[in-house]
Amino acid sequence: VTDIDLANDYVEVELGTLPLDAWHRAKGGRMVPFAGYHMPVQYEGIMAEHLWTRESAGLFDVSHMGQLTLSGDGLDDALEKLIPADVKGLKPNAQKYSLLLADNGGILDDLMFTRLPNGDLYMVVNGAVKYDDIGHLRDELPDEITLNHMDEQALFALQGPKAVDALSRLVRGVENLVFMIGDAFEWNGVPLRISRTGYTGEDGFEISVPGEHAEALADALCAQPEVKPIGLGARDSLRLEADLPLYGHDLDPETTPIMAALNFAVASKRRREEANFPGAERILMEREQGPVARRVGLLIEGRQPVREGAAVLDADGSEVGKVTSGGFAPTIGAPIAMAYVPATMAEIGTKVQLNQRGKVHEATVAAMPFVPHRYVRGAK
Amino acid sequence: MRYFTEDREWVDVDGDVGTVGITDYAQGQLGDIVFVEVPEEGKEVAKGDEAAVVESVKAASDVYSPVSGTVIEGNAELADNPALVNEDADGEGWFFKLTLSDPDELKDLMDEAKYEAFVAKL
Secondary structure, eight states, rough: OOEEETTTOOOOOOOOTTHHHHHHHHHHHHHETTTTTTEEEESHHHHHHHHHHSEEEEEOTTSEEEEEEEEEETTTHHHTTTTSSOOOOOOOEEEEEEEEETTTOOEEEEEEEEEOOOEEEEEEGGGGHHHHHHHHHHHOOOOEEEEOOOOOOOOOOOETTTTTHHHHHHHHHHHGOBBBBBEEEEETTTEEEEEEOOOSSSSSSEEEEGGGHHHHHHHHHTSSEEEOOOOHHHHHHHHHHTTTBTTTTTTTTTTTTTTTTTTGOOOOHHHHHHHHTHHHHHHHHHHHHSEEEEEEEEEESOOOOOOTTOOEEEETEEEEEEEEEEEETTTTTTEEEEEEEEEGGGSSTTTTEEETEEEEEEEEEEOSSSOOOOOOOOOO | OOOETTTEEEEEEEETEEEEEEEEEHHHHSSEEEEEEOOTTEEEEEOOOOOEEEEEEEEEEEEEEESSSEEEOOOOOOHOOOOOOOOOOOTTTTEEEEESSSSSGGGGGGGGGHHHHHTTOO
């Protein structure tokens, strides 16, 4: 028995260790190379971990991600030159999703950023490209802007309908946060930055904790009856069900926000009118006229997963698109995928054929998310 | 008599008929199995050929035939219940049966004691 795609993400590099490395191993985590680090892909099993997160609460170590702070005069104007979001309108403790864009409108990374009470910004970027992002930001932002990489900080995500029960027992007040709002908290004298966010489609929190306190906090969280540690495998299947694209797979420099069906990333009317973010001309044209290709969800017939790299075929059997993520969806009990298809094939209900290792699979373009989001939103 | 490969398959031989499966160690490494494709009756397989596909939540894997021969039956149970491989890899979760065309090939495979020692080092 041999993995067909074993070499897919494998690169011969010295792997780093994260603050929870020994903790994962002690918990029975199966460690794999990911984003330059040893990371746990699973503990008891991806299926059980996935379903546990949807029913209760899962603790994910996402310390590989880049945590940055940005400060300095003219910060908002400077950052708006690199991302399409409304930075100036971001209120203290509010968080936004945005995209780091290349000059042609291609996506360099997707990210979250938060306004700190002192006016600075806290930003979280993907682990696999964090050093590229830091280089890009340092090159493109003026000298007055200070970028600090908080590489001593660990980052957890506590996700699931019971995450609020578990975390509020340890850190009072987190229950008052709503989706996309964060604040500073304290646990046993340890300063924490907690936001009500995540990447599973469930309610939950992301917790930034100093690396030297990461193990103690992970232990305290997993001592709560609702909480189990969850690996990268379930993180991937959870985010796939929730229509949350993964950078380097569903998003890359060849895709634009509109192609990626992330139109909400250019939701600010002011930003569209100013049209001064990278690739604005192309992105705004695609927004008006539609992109040539678009990211869609696919329900696959049968039981066999169709994974990243499979070809999307047109009626003549020619390759016209690619599957960018795919796998078995534990909540649904069937295989699902994300793919880029021509605009003419992007309508929900369209039948498409996929070619994986010479075998043709039938699929249907489906509404996303596959599993409804259960965010706890504030009053508008 | 049961024989094992370094690819963590087993073949249980009774006369000239072999039953092929993956080992309990292999199913544990794969994790939750969500799909199995077994070869059809009549298919000729050579030793080392990709004879079946097994997919976990995370990845697709090939299952190689430990010996050469002609497939006489695929385990039809696995189409509807692929998790049977997780539950009973050494028994009910078998993949296919074949008539051996060259029983001498068995000499190159490991017996259970050798296999246990091999897996212990992985």
